[in-house]
Amino acid sequence: MAEPVLEARGLRKVYGDHVAVDGVDLALAPGGSLGIVGESGSGKTTVARMIVGLTRPTAGTIAVCGRDRSQPARGTAERRRRAREVQIVFQNPYASLDPRRSPADALDEVLRLHTDAGADERRARIAELGELVGLDERMLRARPRALSGGQRQRVAIARALAAQPRVIVLDEAVAALDVSIQAQILNLLADVRARIGVAYVFISHDLAVVRQIADETLVMQRGRVVERGPTEQVLDDPRDPYTRLLRASVPGPGWRPVRRGAPTTGGAT
Amino acid sequence: MSAPLLEVADLAVTLPVEGERRTVLHDVSLAIGPGEALGLVGESGSGKSMTARAVARLLPGGAAVTGSIRFDGTDVTALRGGELRAYRRSVAMVFQDPRAHVNPVRRIGDFLTEGLRLRGVARAEAARRAVAALADVGIPDGERRLRQYPHELSGGLLQRVMIAAALLAEPRLVLADEPTTALDVTTQSEVMAIIDELRRERGLALLFITHDLDLAAAVCDRIAVMYAGAIVEERAAAVLHDDPLHPYSAALAAARPAVDRTLPRLAAVRGRLVSAFEAPAGCAFAPRCAHAQDRCAAELPPLRPLDGGAVRCARAEELRGRLAPQEVAGG
Numbered sequence: 001m002a003e004p005v006l007e008a009r010g011l012r013k014v015y016g017d018h019v020a021v022d023g024v025d026l027a028l029a030p031g032g033s034l035g036i037v038g039e040s041g042s043g044k045t046t047v048a049r050m051i052v053g054l055t056r057p058t059a060g061t062i063a064v065c066g067r068d069r070s071q072p073a074r075g076t077a078e079r080r081r082r083a084r085e086v087q088i089v090f091q092n093p094y095a096s097l098d099p100r101r102s103p104a105d106a107l108d109e110v111l112r113l114h115t116d117a118g119a120d121e122r123r124a125r126i127a128e129l130g131e132l133v134g135l136d137e138r139m140l141r142a143r144p145r146a147l148s149g150g151q152r153q154r155v156a157i158a159r160a161l162a163a164q165p166r167v168i169v170l171d172e173a174v175a176a177l178d179v180s181i182q183a184q185i186l187n188l189l190a191d192v193r194a195r196i197g198v199a200y201v202f203i204s205h206d207l208a209v210v211r212q213i214a215d216e217t218l219v220m221q222r223g224r225v226v227e228r229g230p231t232e233q234v235l236d237d238p239r240d241p242y243t244r245l246l247r248a249s250v251p252g253p254g255w256r257p258v259r260r261g262a263p264t265t266g267g268a269t
Numbered sequence: 270m271s272a273p274l275l276e277v278a279d280l281a282v283t284l285p286v287e288g289e290r291r292t293v294l295h296d297v298s299l300a301i302g303p304g305e306a307l308g309l310v311g312e313s314g315s316g317k318s319m320t321a322r323a324v325a326r327l328l329p330g331g332a333a334v335t336g337s338i339r340f341d342g343t344d345v346t347a348l349r350g351g352e353l354r355a356y357r358r359s360v361a362m363v364f365q366d367p368r369a370h371v372n373p374v375r376r377i378g379d380f381l382t383e384g385l386r387l388r389g390v391a392r393a394e395a396a397r398r399a400v401a402a403l404a405d406v407g408i409p410d411g412e413r414r415l416r417q418y419p420h421e422l423s424g425g426l427l428q429r430v431m432i433a434a435a436l437l438a439e440p441r442l443v444l445a446d447e448p449t450t451a452l453d454v455t456t457q458s459e460v461m462a463i464i465d466e467l468r469r470e471r472g473l474a475l476l477f478i479t480h481d482l483d484l485a486a487a488v489c490d491r492i493a494v495m496y497a498g499a500i501v502e503e504r505a506a507a508v509l510h511d512d513p514l515h516p517y518s519a520a521l522a523a524a525r526p527a528v529d530r531t532l533p534r535l536a537a538v539r540g541r542l543v544s545a546f547e548a549p550a551g552c553a554f555a556p557r558c559a560h561a562q563d564r565c566a567a568e569l570p571p572l573r574p575l576d577g578g579a580v581r582c583a584r585a586e587e588l589r590g591r592l593a594p595q596e597v598a599g600g
């Protein structure tokens with residue numbers, strides 16, 4: 001692959017005596033798209049947080065555009081550059097937005113911080129970003145509390161795009177959207193990638209969505225990568241037993257929910 | 270269906286926004302019997318969460334409600350004091366966003382056992398039941414989890430804590446707002462199987478809000494589709510996906526990506542979504558509908574019975590059988 005835009009080696013994170021991430025390697029080509037799927041609690045968000053610098057790895061290295069960022073940034077300029085290069089859209093659209101600030105103000109702040117656009121240009125850019133993710137003027141002026149879950153998530157995506165990053169980490173970014181808006185956002189993400197060559201790390205529990213957006217996919221279980229490969233291969237011909245179980249659990253015609261663990265209610269603990 | 274446990278009729282809700290009243294729900298009617306599961310799907314912002322919150326009597330301040338919400342025959346819109354508390358014990362809500370509905374400085378254990386303790390269960394027994402409930406939702410190391418704070422849990426773990434809390438309350442009705450979106454599909458399967466069991470064994474009724482039509486089809490008896498504050502179709506879960514009666518339901522089915530093949534492009538619905546308060550006089554979906562005619566913009570049709578379900582589309586009979594998902598996807 002071309003010089004990777006993002007490369008992580010031996011990533012590890014320990015909380016107390018709990019190993020949340022246990023030796024994860026990953027590489028992302030410029031304009032590439034990497035899916036991460038797997039068990040709930042397997043360390044996907046922790047990996048995402050380490051990539052964007054919100055959580056410090058216990059061990060391992062992370063480089064973006066060839067520059068190491070395993071150590072905390074020194075100085076404002078360095079911090080700002082790191083923030084611009086990698087943006088994140090969180091799993092949870094509620095917590096990630098400032099409740100006192102309208103989406104337009106939030107976008108304006110990002111544009112002021114990361115670009116040298118003047119007021120008029122910023123205003124135009126905000127309208128354009130709103131249009132891009134399907135937020136109208138009224139929604140752009142609303143308080144986050146008055147927006148539905150899916151509307152807030154579009155604000156978060158617009159904010160990530162505003163900084164014109166090299167990598168966007170999307171952690172369950174489309175899970176809160178209805179399928180027609182989700183289709184719109186997935187098409188949009190594909191278009192933006194084709195147009196400006198931004199790369200994605202796309203974390204999701206929805207294997208169909210991952211298939212649509214990611215060229216390569218990692219499968220995580222208990223802090224480790226248990227399988228990796230081209231997305232179609234991982235989904236159509238899973239090798240690892242956990243990947244097979246995951247693939248078999250996707251609802252579809254004829255599917256019924258099943259309980260694997262022994263029932264424990266009322267049992268001795 | 271036996272006498273419904275929950276019966277919502279002509280529900281409308283307005284909220285005060287910047288000094289004016291804004292409609293968020295304008296016509297919602299639905300019924301759920303004991304042991305029954307009704308799926309609620311639809312556009313983001315169409316009012317699914319508001320519907321659940323209205324039933325749970327947890328609407329934002331200043332909300333004005335018309336229509337009726339009956340639980341076990343009693344209208345709950347006017348309940349107060351002790352009666353309201355008793356009602357709330359029969360109805361459990363699993364919120365769409367657990368992190369916003371849990372106190373960040375309280376341990377998981379206190380959160381899970383609080384209701385049991387109020388009901389007079391001894392501390393050790395309450396903890397034992399909480400650990401068992403966590404094991405039920407696929408969290409084996411319950412004792413450790415009880416000592417943790419919400420920020421120490423992943424999204425899916427916290428969501429399961431919420432489901433465990435709802436089930437520990439032994440409610441008669443669960444309002445589950447996207448309860449499994451933060452879960453991996455294997456865990457989702459387990460959690461849904463537990464809810465299935467409770468429905469069969471204890472007659473638990475379920476309102477299940479989701480964006481996953483395949484999941485709703487598998488775990489629900491019927492599915493209601495919402496658009497701009499109103500229900501536009503209600504059908505048996507088994508037929509909605511393949512034989513939708515409303516063009517919006519068909520568009521939803523067509524927009525879904527597939528796990529077994531990669532599509533060149535997804536079939537998004539053209540046009541911009543509308544909120545209930547800005548919906549035009551006629552059918553709210555008409556501006557985006559490939560099948561709309563002049564009369565669709567003139568008048569909003571009522572939800573009327575058709576093919577064993579109900580639909581709110583003036584052209585439903587004519588379009589019957591022509592809305593299969595493949596056709597829309599190609600169009």
Ligand SMILES: Nc1ncnc2c1ncn2[C@@H]1O[C@H](COP(=O)(O)OP(=O)(O)OP(=O)(O)O)[C@@H](O)[C@H]1O
Pocket residue numbers: 015018020038039040041042043044045046047091420421422423424425426451452453
């Ligand atoms: N701040 C923290 N303190 C202690 N433990 C933590 C902390 N953050 C995460 N963990 C633990 O690390 C593990 C991995 O969590 P993470 O959020 O990365 O999982 P995930 O794969 O994103 O799960 P999900 O699919 O449910 O979002 C979990 O067991 C979680 O409880």
Ligand SMILES: Nc1ncnc2c1ncn2[C@@H]1O[C@H](COP(=O)(O)OP(=O)(O)OP(=O)(O)O)[C@@H](O)[C@H]1O
Pocket residue numbers: 145146147148149150151176177178284285286293311312313314315316317318319320329365544545
């Ligand atoms: N506190 C509030 N004040 C005013 N309007 C609100 C408030 N909360 C929600 N709304 C509006 O009410 C409408 C319905 O919101 P609701 O949360 O029920 O949507 P939803 O169908 O659950 O959507 P999603 O699938 O995105 O969760 C939305 O248009 C939203 O903007």
Ligand SMILES: [Mg+2]
Pocket residue numbers: 044045046091171423424425
């Ligand atoms: Mg996560």
Ligand SMILES: [Mg+2]
Pocket residue numbers: 148149317318319365446
């Ligand atoms: Mg909602």
